[in-house]
Amino acid sequence: MKQAILLNPGPVVLSDHVRRSLQQPDLCHREPEFFDLQDRIRQRLLDVYALDDADWVAVLLSGSGTSAMEAMVSSLVPADGELLVIENGVYGERLSEIARVHGISHTAVAHRWDQAIDLDRVEQALQQSTELTHLAVAHHETTTGRLNDLTALAELCRRHKVKLLIDGVSSFGAETIDFDQWPIAAVAATANKCLHGIPGLSFVICRRQQLNQCQPRTLYLDLNRYAKAQAKRGTPFTPAFPAFYALDAALQELADQGGWQQRQARYGQLAERVRQCLHSVGIEGMLPTEQSSVVLRSYYLPPGMSYKHWHDYLRDQGFIIYAGQGHFSSEMFRVSTMGQITDQDIDRLCRAMRAGILEGLNSSASGDAA
Numbered sequence: 597m598k599q600a601i602l603l604n605p606g607p608v609v610l611s612d613h614v615r616r617s618l619q620q621p622d623l624c625h626r627e628p629e630f631f632d633l634q635d636r637i638r639q640r641l642l643d644v645y646a647l648d649d650a651d652w653v654a655v656l657l658s659g660s661g662t663s664a665m666e667a668m669v670s671s672l673v674p675a676d677g678e679l680l681v682i683e684n685g686v687y688g689e690r691l692s693e694i695a696r697v698h699g700i701s702h703t704a705v706a707h708r709w710d711q712a713i714d715l716d717r718v719e720q721a722l723q724q725s726t727e728l729t730h731l732a733v734a735h736h737e738t739t740t741g742r743l744n745d746l747t748a749l750a751e752l753c754r755r756h757k758v759k760l761l762i763d764g765v766s767s768f769g770a771e772t773i774d775f776d777q778w779p780i781a782a783v784a785a786t787a788n789k790c791l792h793g794i795p796g797l798s799f800v801i802c803r804r805q806q807l808n809q810c811q812p813r814t815l816y817l818d819l820n821r822y823a824k825a826q827a828k829r830g831t832p833f834t835p836a837f838p839a840f841y842a843l844d845a846a847l848q849e850l851a852d853q854g855g856w857q858q859r860q861a862r863y864g865q866l867a868e869r870v871r872q873c874l875h876s877v878g879i880e881g882m883l884p885t886e887q888s889s890v891v892l893r894s895y896y897l898p899p900g901m902s903y904k905h906w907h908d909y910l911r912d913q914g915f916i917i918y919a920g921q922g923h924f925s926s927e928m929f930r931v932s933t934m935g936q937i938t939d940q941d942i943d944r945l946c947r948a949m950r951a952g953i954l955e956g957l958n959s960s961a962s963g964d965a966a
């Protein structure tokens with residue numbers, strides 16, 4: 597089967613370098629070869645944002661991004677802690693769901709999915725409850741492509757002495773995360789989005805101090821258990837070692853290519869080209885560019901075209917786009933520019949999209965006339 601160009605928000609198309617890394621020897625996860633690999637990845641993850649390992653620790657988990665979110669929230673809010681959750685899409689709502697499942701005392705500041713974070717309401721919530729210890733938020737809300745403004749939110753948290761738990765699953769490695777200035781307790785992320793690894797491995801970048809206050813609420817997702825084992829060149833359970841090979845290679849590639857800033861610039865260029873192409877045929881993005889991530893954008897469906905029709909047409913041309921979530925599924929589609937995507941891929945995509953839209957419009961126009 598020919599490799600389709602994946603424009604879904606992960607898993608991504610791999611580079612040859614990452615794909616080749618999967619050809620390395622099978623490993624026993626109780627041998628030094630595995631621990632060397634694990635150590636290297638944990639260091640490379642800190643290096644992505646130039647973090648000092650005196651203050652920060654990277655904890656690896658075998659599981660998708662949600663397992664890192666769940667390990668972070670369920671472990672880091674102490675028994676007597678209280679969580680405020682920001683919801684403006686599926687992933688913010690998932691953070692609340694995690695709190696609910698684990699019986700963590702929490703309240704949410706809910707928004708419509710197309711809304712930016714309302715800082716006044718967040719401030720009210722912070723003032724109302726003096727017991728709040730943590731605030732959880734999706735950095736890049738992949739539901740819509742909104743890059744939530746964490747600088748302003750972080751300032752509020754600092755003033756109210758509340759620590760940030762960030763879902764950075766679709767931003768780590770390609771967007772600004774200010775580990776120095778924001779009062780971050782932890783960031784959860786995954787191997788197979790902006791870092792270009794394969795699915796099966798996720799991680800939490802955690803402030804070391806926070807690990808002392810850990811409260812395990814599950815056996816398997818107990819963050820501190822992983823942190824302790826990994827610090828001593830160990831692992832509590834069987835890790836998805838092929839995903840470790842891929843992430844190691846992917847992190848090396850990210851560094852060689854100039855780090856997250858270069859990746860941000862690259863994604864931004866590709867996303868901008870897609871936006872301009874769609875704009876030229878009358879298709880607009882759902883959010884203004886300055887509120888959007890570089891990673892993914894949402895667009896209105898071409899007039900008179902169902903998502904299925906549009907998806908299937910592009911799939912035939914070799915491109916996999918992504919549906920809108922929930923009630924957005926009938927009006928929107930999403931395009932991510934993560935992964936090994938070339939300028940030529942985007943040229944071909946733009947030609948295909950333009951042709952499809954002009955054709956679709958023509959056929960509906962002739963349908964009207966008939």
Ligand SMILES: *Cc1c(COP(=O)(O)O)cnc(C)c1O
Nearest residue numbers: 660661662687734736738765766
């Ligand atoms: C993809 C994603 C997740 C996790 O999804 P998994 O399917 O569990 O990997 C979590 N948060 C955000 C913002 C995401 O984009």
